[in-house]
Amino acid sequence: MSETYVECLVARKPSTVLSFLKxxxxxxxxxxxxxxxxxxxxxxxxxxxxxxxxxxxxxxNVEYEYLYLDREVSVDKVMAxxxxxxxxxxxxxxxxxxxxxxxxxxxxxxxxxxxTIDYSSGIAAQPEKRYMMVLNxxxxxxxxxxxxxxxxxxxxxxxxxxxx
Numbered sequence: 764m765s766e767t768y769v770e771c772l773v774a775r776k777p778s779t780v781l782s783f784l785k786x787x788x789x790x791x792x793x794x795x796x797x798x799x800x801x802x803x804x805x806x807x808x809x810x811x812x813x814x815x816x817x818x819x820x821x822x823x824n825v826e827y828e829y830l831y832l833d834r835e836v837s838v839d840k841v842m843a844x845x846x847x848x849x850x851x852x853x854x855x856x857x858x859x860x861x862x863x864x865x866x867x868x869x870x871x872x873x874x875x876x877x878x879t880i881d882y883s884s885g886i887a888a889q890p891e892k893r894y895m896m897v898l899n900x901x902x903x904x905x906x907x908x909x910x911x912x913x914x915x916x917x918x919x920x921x922x923x924x925x926x927x
Contacts, residue, residue: 767919769831769912772841776885781823788816821846827882829908831915836896836906838882850882853904855920859897861913862925864905872897883907 792812799805826841827850838850862868864887872895883893883905894913896904908916917924 767915771829771909775825785819865891877903881905
């Protein structure tokens with residue numbers, strides 16, 4: 764049995780709200796550290812805003828890493844290029860269809876009330892690079908794979924993968 768291995772890394776579009784929150788919390792931390800030099804409760808507030816700034820920084824810079832190996836697509840969430848978290852593993856046997864978001868083949872799935880999971884960059888490009896994978900008729904996953912990954916998935920499920 765030959766195993767195909769393809770890896771792809773996609774950076775998520777930076778959230779303006781989280782970027783603003785990160786800067787605001789860093790500024791508040793500095794202010795409360797200065798206030799904490801005079802009043803001790805200021806240091807407690809500085810510690811709380813510092814922890815908030817840490818989490819805002821981690822979630823403001825997110826990348827998704829797709830890994831295709833042996834009929835499975837694995838998605839990892841990389842936060843601030845330092846922490847990795849397993850987001851999900853999806854089998855191609857459970858896949859109903861895999862096509863670009865603007866494909867006419869997805870018309871029958873557009874009006875369904877499906878659980879949506881978005882692992883893409885969030886940027887609509889021309890031509891459309893994002894693909895939708897529908898699993899078991901109840902979940903749709905939006906990915907932004909490269910050409911090698913699309914061809915690898917198409918080689919194991921040629922009737923379910925479309926590139927139009």
